[in-house]
Amino acid sequence: MALRREYDNEVCPVARALEVIGERWTLLIIRDAFYGVVRFTDFREHLEIPPAVLTERLRLLVEQQIMVTSVGASGRSEYALTRKGELLWPVVWSMMNWGNEHYVESSLRRPIVHFGCGGRLTPLGNCGRCGVFPPPRDLEVHPRRSRTGSADRDDRISRLLMKPHRMLDPFVDGT
Numbered sequence: 001m002a003l004r005r006e007y008d009n010e011v012c013p014v015a016r017a018l019e020v021i022g023e024r025w026t027l028l029i030i031r032d033a034f035y036g037v038v039r040f041t042d043f044r045e046h047l048e049i050p051p052a053v054l055t056e057r058l059r060l061l062v063e064q065q066i067m068v069t070s071v072g073a074s075g076r077s078e079y080a081l082t083r084k085g086e087l088l089w090p091v092v093w094s095m096m097n098w099g100n101e102h103y104v105e106s107s108l109r110r111p112i113v114h115f116g117c118g119g120r121l122t123p124l125g126n127c128g129r130c131g132v133f134p135p136p137r138d139l140e141v142h143p144r145r146s147r148t149g150s151a152d153r154d155d156r157i158s159r160l161l162m163k164p165h166r167m168l169d170p171f172v173d174g175t
Helices: 013-021 026-035 040-047 051-063 089-103 156-160
Strands: 067-071 077-081 112-114 139-141
Touching (some): 026 051, 026 077, 040 051, 040 156, 051 067, 051 077
Antiparallel strands (some): 067 077, 112 139
8 A cells, every 4th residue: 555645644844845755756856857857758767767657756746836847849848947946956965965975985976066166065055165055057967986987877868967067957959
């Protein structure tokens, strides 16, 4: 039996937030949207998520106004974070940083860099070089080193993330 998503007896902002972003896969979809993933097939292939689950998670994110859909230049549906979704960046960064500190060996961490000056983000989310708290659009995701020196996976997004990429800039044809 599937667990309910709602926390009916909780009068708590954490419980309310978990009702929207707390299900399996949801934060990874949001993380990939920050990386620049916009297409259903790219989310599916990069996350290796079942299509029915992805459909449901994207539906909820759109319904909750965290993401919006549009028709891209290719004629395909594309997903993008709204302002409300972009405000989740500190949550995503905090989880990335916590995961790096406790579960990911240092050589496999993916650096997030302030595009304005090239400084890496500190655990608090400010730039280690200039001190500002850059918004996600002023950040660049850099390739992580892998054990073998090549991509661990061979999907399109993993290959594209093998070079620096501005956060929230969509991965589209030709990129």
